[in-house]
Amino acid sequence: MDSVRERIAILEPKIDKIMKIGGTAGLSLGVLHHGEPIYLANFGFRDIEKRLAPDANTIYSCCSLTKALTSAAVGLLVEDGKVKWDTLLTEVVPEWHTRDDVLHTQTTVADLLSHRTGMAWADNLYISTNNNVMISSKDSLQYLIHQEALLPFRGQFAYNNLGYEVSGHVIQKLTSSYWSDIIHSQILGPLGMQRTSFKTPPPGTDNVVVAHCTLDDGTHTPVGGVRAGDDLFGGPSGGLQSSVNDLLKLYSVFFKSFNDQFTHGGTTTEGSPLKQVNHLMSAKVPVNPPTRTETSYGYGWARVQLAATMGDIGCNPPLMPDGMPVVGKGIPSQLVIYHQGSLPGALTATMLIPETESAIVILTNSLALNDVPDWVGQLILEALLDAPKELRNDYIKAAEVSRATTLKWYSTTTEELFKEQKNGISPRDLYEYVGTYWDPARVFKKFALTHYHDDVFTWIQPRNELVKRGRWVDQGPDFWKVDFRADGEGRIESLFWVYDIGVPAVEHRK
Secondary structure, eight states, rough: OHHHHHHHHTTTHHHHHHHHHHTOOOOEEEETTTTTTEEEEEEEBBBBBBBBOOOOOOBEETTTTTTHHHHHHHHHHHTSSSOOOTHHHHHHHHHOOOOOOHHHHBBBBBHHTTTTTTTTOGGGBBOGGGGGOBBBBBHHHHHHHHHOOOTTTTOOOOOSHHHHHHHHHHHHHHHHHHHHHIIIIIHHHTTOOTTTTOOOTTOOOSSSSOOOOEEEOOOEOOOOOOOOOOTTOOOOOOEEEOOHHHHHHEEEEEHHHHHHHHHHHHHOOOOOOOOHHHHHSSSSSSSSSSSSSEEEESOOEEEEEESEEEOTTTGGGGOOOOOEESSTTTTTOEEEEEEEEEEETTEEEEEEGGGTEEEEEEEEEOOSSOOHHHHHHHHHHHHHHHHOOSSSOOOOHHHHHHHHHHTHHHHHHHHHHHHHHOOOOOOOGGGOOOSBBBBBBBBOOOOOOOOETEEEEOOOOOOHHHHHTTOOOOGGGGGEEEEEOOTSSSSSEEEEEEETSSOOOOOEEO
């Protein structure tokens, strides 16, 4: 055990370097091995202005690590016979009337949790600047039923937070209780996770991070904390607030239940509040096929059989022009069950190795220039598994490459916009465009616009300006265009905005 701890501890200078390359303000991590905590470490600051360091009890926004708990709550209902994994959604949530008939009539609970509905991503329509969420949880179904089917139903893995929002409604319909109350009473409470909740910690709560986004030069700007769990849209997919110590308790029970239920063939484990873990953590849909070894997704968990690339749930893959590094070369194949999370002001990762009862948890308080927890987690994972040093990946180089790609975003995007721009065309009198524009779900945003050509405007700004407002800044050129349209008499009556790749522009009417 000491040698494993030493192999990880010796990585601290590299972890610090990866943080500096990505521009991460603070990071806390913990490692379990053979079911016991062997390593805890903290870097940087949970609050830069006050120069306060984090520790293993510091509360971070955990983002999509939430999905494992939402899925686990559904697993409790399956175990109790209140629902089945293949129950049609309309049997539980009759309000589910989508534009797409297949989505409406064939979607099951399993489809929602395994990201195989084919629904558009659509986060850009409900997450505004500075982590403001524009839709309440109670109004989210009104929004969801207006979303498009982007890909063939059950045709492939397509990561999507919307399915988990619907799953929150499933839990509430079947229990007459709020989804997070079920998780608190039946999972968090029994495990003694007293530093964990699904709401922004109230003022006066001790030892809580300040959220940051990272500027081009690697410095930090504070942004509003993640609010997805404050009875707002996004709670079941990303509202978890927790600490390293609490999450180590949770993941220890996850892998022990996984091993027990697969060994003995049951769906319960003595002393564990988790049920149906053999279903939660087994493969339901391939991820990025074809691959030589397994890469798949279950319910709230991704799976990969090493040696293979990882990080498919995070931000790094599109930042690596030559692809992600292969993890675990030169060692016996291991199953790793993992997940990642990301929102403005936070990046997170967890990795579980059931065979050795090991877990790695990494929490940060920065949306950095790359996915720092992913690189740090893979670095630790190769050391934990004792991969041959000569075959281990250079994660400092990977951090540098992914950072460079991020910093090219603004120049690349504006260059593409300029290529399509018509020159010498002035807009109408600006007063003609003035108005409040609504989409069918009654969601709206306001932006400062710059004329592009014809009746098209853009709202793109230099990356630093967008980051200071707590916005994601990785979208392509069409995302930044707003196309005003006139009626038959030539009067502006609507605007169209392409909120996601591959979907028709959404109409917002005056």
